[in-house]
Amino acid sequence: MKKSNLNILTFLFIVGLLTVKSYGQLARKIEMTDDNRLLGLGTQHIIKSDILNEERPIVISLPHGYEETQFNYPVLYLLDGLQNIKHTVGTVEHLTESGLIPSIIVVGIESLDRNRDLTPSQAGQGIHGGVGNKGISQSGGAPVFLEFLKEELIPFVDDNYRTHPYRIIEGHSLGGLFSVYAFMESPDLFDAFIIEAPALWWNGEEMTEQAKTFFQSDGSLNKTVYFGIGGGDGWGMREELIRYVEVVKQKTPKNFRWLHEEVGDEGHMASRMLLNYNGLKFLFSDLKISDDLVNNFSEESFQNSEQQLLNKYGETARRPAEDYFTLVSALVDNENDKGAITVLKRATEAYPVYVGLLTYLAQLYEKINQKNKAIDTYLLGVEVSKRYKLGQEDDFQIEIERLRKNQN
Template identity: 50%
Template sequence: MTRSSPGKIKKYLAILLSLLFCVSSVVAQVKTPIPLASTFSMHSQVLGEDRTIVVALPAGYVSSNASYPVLYLLDGDQNIWHVAGSVEILTRTGAMPPVIIVGVKSENRMRDFTPSSVEGVPYSGGGKNFLNFISAELIPYIESNYRTHPYRLLEGHSLAGLFAVNTFLENTQLFDAYIVMSPAMWWNNEEMTEKAKSFFKNDAELNRSIYFGIGADDGQGMQNELGRFVETIQQDAPKGLSWSHKVFENEGHMSAPLLANYYGLKFVFSTLKLPDALWQEFDSEKFLAHERMIMETYGEFAKQSEGDYVTLGLKLVEEGNYEGAITVFKRNTEAYPIYPANFAWLADAYEKHADYDKAIEAYSLALTKSKAINFGQEKNYMHNIERLSKLTQTE
């Protein structure tokens, strides 16, 4: 797809690099430390024991009334560190919406994550009980005590990846998306692959997402076992199932999850991105319909990356589609209301559309926000306000 000429793209990139520098300056001024997560203990009647739960709230949770999707993270006490970091970066850049991360600390992985009892493997086969704990106790508790959006994800690694696959097959509707990292598909003579063969043939339609990631250094056996499961999807994938499988070169069993989590999240939320057709032939109504769709699906803070909004808006300005540019830049100011330059771009589009009063209003907002964070563009914005005010007086 060709979105613009190389010369135009270079100009857009220069502007965006300037934007990123400004954004970094704004972010650098935030001094208040933010704790990564809080921890609490809950008693499970199903498991007959107390379980430790780790919860990481998205930035802005306390100051908003919004509801957020929930990422349920197995082995949460270990994985919360890298997962929370990736989520923060992807959220800040518009690659995914802000989410609540709920990590479940592991107590007995062999018991909780295995779907069947295997002779000679002590404690195995408690997966059904653990799934009942999640569905009947943990999820209701989280949804009663936090502002949650209906969209849910489940993420697991190794034996926990096996559990995630079994949950997908046994209780598919419980989660909207699954991120499966280096799963132990060898369990019980590849039980999950055998189960999947009938599952996929019987399910004609399945509106879910599942992502598989594994390291190339994880061993040929692990890769082949996962590969055979993936083959069942390739042969009989139900309509509506979105799936992906990636092998990470030079990564092993314990390092691959860092990349699998990152790319898994990007894949699961890839529908946030604007369709190519809107870049090629822009339509304001279709653009706004897409934005409404992602907010309904993933919560009110779902958005494009700031760079995409700006690049599209500038492209429309260059093409003379000022009304379209105004639509995009207005959405950008709603999605990214902190940065003064976003309001200045909106003001410029209004001016080119000869709507000087609204241009003055947008520049005034840019000025106010610039003063608030010492953005350094106050004189420029004031000059534009004065210049446009004179134009309105002479009309």
């Protein structure tokens, strides 16, 4: 179907706004120390753990806007937190700005003894990479560490921050091994798992053997799991993950969303940032607008689907701006201007900085002869442009004066 001139012109206008740096990447103030060092990664807390019998440092990174809202936020619990907090916070901010994930709290858990905390059993003499004598004496502490997460750390975070019930755990290598263990040992503790290059060789691939029993149930498992590994990781690591995944394939539970992929040619350590990025995108891939919603659109189904996402992920959940526009474009092509307005109203709430969306909404109001609403929308555009120094106030004012003149 041929697009209307309004649709084509507005599409070019919107795309221009979404790709211009001043619109898509508004600078946000980051706190500085007295000696001008940038902060922004988070705040360190010391958890006095009776379960671990030690003081455990954690770093909590709050999303932009946390202090200005009363929203509740999903939480990502990040293993090897100090090692991974820098790239994870940057990735989270990028994906949040793009609308690919909702705003989340990141809790980085500092590792004090990885071989103790992240291993599910005592290592035998043939431990991978060892000399084959005594193994690792302190290994096998994962059950205690999992209890620490369940009974001390998660309650601390929930008590002190506005958290949404949706929880994620992410781990790499031994952290990936622990994430697999936590998934099968206490599946109700987390809703989603990012498992990166897991050390599934541990003790003769015991996690894979346990999976053969875990996945025997015919019931439902409403969880989302990303299994990722670098394409340049050792073939043994990749093969061990494949063997675990084969168990999942043979008996996939109902409602279980999962993905296994080998990414690029990155080696074991270099893959972490890319796997974090891909993993987060997959966990929240249901934020993308489905073909069914486009092809079988109704205002009720759209509003219900939006509410379902807000219920699942919290008040900051939104779809990518480009997805809203794709749906609006299809509706305008089908001469469903009222439906397009419903979608655009939601899009302007989700992306209050994108004045191009307000422009399109005002044009559609004018098209259906609701000029007062068009004027109100342009007035909102003036406020947004002033607040974020976008330089569009005069253009909006011209449209306001034109509409008011035509009303007289």
